[in-house]
Amino acid sequence: MILVFGSSGQVASELRALVPDAVFLGRDKVDLSREADLGPVIERYNPDGIINAAAYTAVDKAEEEEDLALIINAQRPREMARAAHKLGVPLVHISTDYVFDGGGEAAFLPDAATGPLGAYGRTKLRGEEAIQKEGANCAILRTSWVFSAHGANFLKTMLRLSETRDRLTIVADQVGGPTPAAAIADACVKVVRQLKNEPAKSGIYHFSGAPDVSWAQFAREIFYQAGRKVHVEDIPTSDFPTPARRPLNSRLDCRSLSVFGLDRPDWKAGVADTLTKLGVNS
Incomplete structure (x- = not known):
């Protein structure tokens, strides 16, 4: 049995469809911001494996709630x-x-030097370090x-905006x-x-869709596939200030994940699948 932390988030929702016999611990069962120690909880279920699909992901809000983000993104993963x-x-x-830090234009390798720009990234990095x-x-x-x-x-936001807008300014850098x-x-x-039988594969890996785009x-691809006539104007990040700085370069080198027989997914196919699930036809 696989024990999944998270229940209603994006990945957890997809896990429900993929492994319906897994046990899902959402906030209604385990509040990661309040639980004293996850150890006894996990031992009670005695799972064959654990997937942590839960996190504090409010990037901008984390600038004001870094302590809370640290509990969910670092302390709880340590306990897991x-x-x-x-x-x-x-x-x-x-x-x-x-x-x-999003510097340069080369894809980041898993062992590349880290350097988060904001609270969210700092707490996620602390979680990685704690786990290791x-x-x-x-x-x-x-x-x-x-x-x-x-x-x-982002995809759902674009669809929502396209219902009332025919022009949008979107960050292109x-x-x-x-x-x-x-x-x-x-x-x-x-x-x-695979890790169950091959623990030597433990480590840090990258997994992102291909190809890399702005x-x-x-x-533009979302609107094209959805049949929405929306003109997209490119703007720099500096024209769209946010409380938390975003990395300009989020390219991830995913080649090492081939040890698990995994390749980068085609995100355009993923857009088509998502639009179908949402009942959006071009």
Whole structure:
């Protein structure tokens, strides 16, 4: 049995469809901001593997709530890793491109120097470090620009705006790989199952959609596939200030994930699948 932390988020929702026999611990069952220690909770379920699909992801709000983000993104993952190590079961933990400073144009390798620009990235990096210190059989999957038919994400925001707007200004100097949540869920399951028998594969990996594009290019493809006539005007990040700084370069080198038999997913196909799930036809 796989134990999943998270229930209603994008990846957790896709995991529900993929592994319906898994046990999902959402906020209604385990509040990661309040739980004293996850160890006894995990030991009670005695799982064969653990997937952490829960996180504090409010990037801008984290600038004001870094302590809370640190509890959810670092302290709780540490407890998951400690319990996983004690039980001798694998853990897959989802992390983010925000652990990097976004400099340059080359894709970041998993062992590249980190340098988060804001509170969210700092807390996610602390979570990675905490997990590794526990010595668990664990794979950390850094991903980027997640989208799906669930929750709030860029694709759904673009569709909503296109209902009342025929022109939009979209940032064009941030580049990364949009990633379907369904592909992340599939990767998590395949990785956790392989780690059970091949703990030597533990480590940090990157998993993002291909090809790399800007937010503006991503938006154009969404509108094209959805049949929405919206003109997208490219703007620099400086024209769209936010409380938290975003990395300009979110390209992730995903080649090492081939040890699990995984390739970068085609995000354009992911857009088509998501639009179908949302009942949006071009």
